[in-house]
Amino acid sequence: NVGHDKIVYYSRWNPPWEFRIVCDEACIAIIISRASLIFLGFLAIYLFKKHFTNMIMST
Structure with a gap:
């Protein structure tokens, strides 16, 4: 099956049971x-x- 082989040989494909x-x-x-x-x-x-040392900053 060409579609299956294309998915399996995809470099970033990981099986669902393998978590990485x-x-x-x-x-x-x-x-x-x-x-x-x-x-x-x-x-x-x-x-x-x-630069603005005299500025009072309040939160």
Whole structure:
């Protein structure tokens, strides 16, 4: 069966009974972009607070 062989030989196919966390290129790109955006956010807040030292921030 050609359709069955195509599914079985798919490199990212895992049988339902075999649970593995698979992180492909898109997953890695999302993780890197999220980490860099969090870092840039903290850096922007730090620089903003450093530049405007006399501003009172209340929450």
